[in-house]
Amino acid sequence: MSTAPAGAVERVRRAYERIAAVDRPEVWIDLRPQAEAEAEAARIDDRAAAGEHLPLAGTVCAVKGNIDVAGLPTTAGCPDYAYLPERDAPAVARLRAAGTVVLGTTNLDQFATGLVGTRSPYGAVRNAFDPERISGGSSSGSAVAVALGLVDLALGTDTAGSGRVPAAFNGIVGLKAAPGRVPTEGVVPACASLDCVSVFARTVGEAEAALRLVADPAPVPPPARHPGPWRIAAPDAARLGTLADGWAEAYTAAADRLAAAGAELRDLDLAPFDTVAAMLYQGAFVAERYAAVGEFVDALTEKDGAGLDPVVAGIIRAARDIPAHRLYGDLAELARLRDLALAELGDADALLLPTTTWHPTFAEVAADPVGSNARLGRFTNSANLLGLCAIAVPAGTVDGLPFGVMLVGPAGTEERLGALARLLTEPPVRLAVFGAHLTGQPLNGQLTALGGRFCTAVRTGPVYRLYALDTVPPKPGIVRVDEGGTAVAGELWELPAAGLGTLLAALPHPMALGPVQLADGTRTPGFLCEPAALPGAEDITASGDWRTHLSNP
Known part of the structure; x- marks a missing residue:
C-alpha cells in the first residue's frame, strides 16, 4: 500500500483536503469528522x-x-432502513487491525440492487472521468473514492458484478474471491448465498494485499496447475455480442498483450456462461433478494415508499411471488450448466472477457433502467453462481474513457489471476538466467509460474567465470572477474515486476541478483553468485554454458 512518510495523521489530513477539493458529496453517505479520524490515526502512529x-x-x-462500520449508520442506501452497528463487520475489523483508517461509508445502488450507481436517495454517483456517465454500481461510491484518490482502498460487495463493473468504468482494480472466502457477517444481504465482499484499489498488488487481509484461510488448496505456459480462454470477439464502439478492438488488444507475454490463448463457447448470467435476475435466484429485505420494502411501500428507489423496490417486490418449485428447477439447471461451463474452461488458468458491454450516460440509463442494467451484467452475472473468483483491471482507453477487462478463474486461484493481471497492467522486467532456471531445467517452472516468458538466447560480455556449485538441484554460479573472463551463454526472460520480487525473496544462498553485462554492452538483471561460495567449487568456464557442462560431465 502507498504510505505517507509523515504517518497516518498526515495521510488523513491530505485525504480530507482532497475530499474538499474534488467536491463529490454524492460519493459518501456518512463521512467521519476529520478530528475523529485524525485521533484514530494518531493512535496508529503510536x-x-x-x-x-x-x-x-x-x-x-x-x-x-451496506457493510457495518462501528459508530456509523448502516443504511444499504435507504435512510429508513438505517441501524447503528455496535461492531465492525469482520472485513472492516481486519483492515482496521492492519492499520488503515476508515473515513466513512459510501453511496450505492439501494440494497445493492443494480450495476448503475444511480438508484440511491443519496444521489447518483458520477463517473470519475465523465460526469455525464454513470459510475457503475452497486459499489459506486467506493470505486469513485479510489479512482479520485480520496482513499487508498475501499470495500465493496459483489453479487452480480458490483465489485467489477465500477472498477472498469473508473479505471481501477476490482478483486473478489469466490463466495464464502471473505466473511459476509455484518453485510446487509442482497442474495446471501452469492454475496461477496470485494476490494477496490489502484494497483493489482494493493488489491491483493487487502484481499489477503480480509479473507479467511483457504479451506482447501487451490486446484493444481498443469505445467506449461499460461493458458487463457479468450473467446473470439465475434462471440461477445454487441459491444460499445471500439470495445471489441480494445478487448482483442488485451488478449494480444497476453499472447505476446507468452500466454497460450484458446477460444471457448460462452453459451453456458451467458445462460447462467441470465438466470441471476430472470430465474428464481432473485427471490433471495426478497428474503433479505422484502418485508421491509413491502412495509415501507404501504406506508409511503418515499425512501425507496422505485426500480429497486419493483425488482425486490416482484421476487416475492416466485414459487419454490421454480427455485429447485433452477438449482438443477445451474448444476448442469456449471458442468458445461467448467468443461469449457478445462485446464485454462483464467477466462478473459470485457468486464462489461458498454458505458452508458445517465440519460441512457434513465430511458431504460432495467434493460441498461441487464446489458451491463452480461459477463459478470455468472461468476458467483458458478463459484468463481475474478479480478477486473484497466486495459487502456476508448474515446478517452477507461476500458476494462476481467479475468475469471476457479475458486482459490486469486494469485494466478493477479499474476495474469500484472501482464496487462505492469511493464515486464527482464532477467538473465544461466543454470537451473534455463528452459527444460529443474527450476524453470518458477519462472513460468510467475508469468515469465522466454525472450531469446543471450551471451554475456567476456568478463565472467562459471562454477559448478554443490547444491540441490545442481546449479552454476556466475561471477564477474577483472581478468581471465569469458562469455557465458544463457537465456533472457521477461516476467512481471512483482514476479521478480517474489523470485528474489525466495532466492537461496549463495545465489544473488545483480546487473549482468550482455555481449551487446547492455546491462540487465540476472542471476549471479556470491564469491564466498566459490572455494571448492569446480571451475567449468571452459564449457561455455551450463547445458554443455551437464552433457559432458
Missing part, C-alpha cells in the same frame, strides 16, 4: 512507533454503505 506490525499504516479506506 502503535507503529512502538514497533507493532501494521501493514496498512499510513493508508485510508472507505466502506460501502
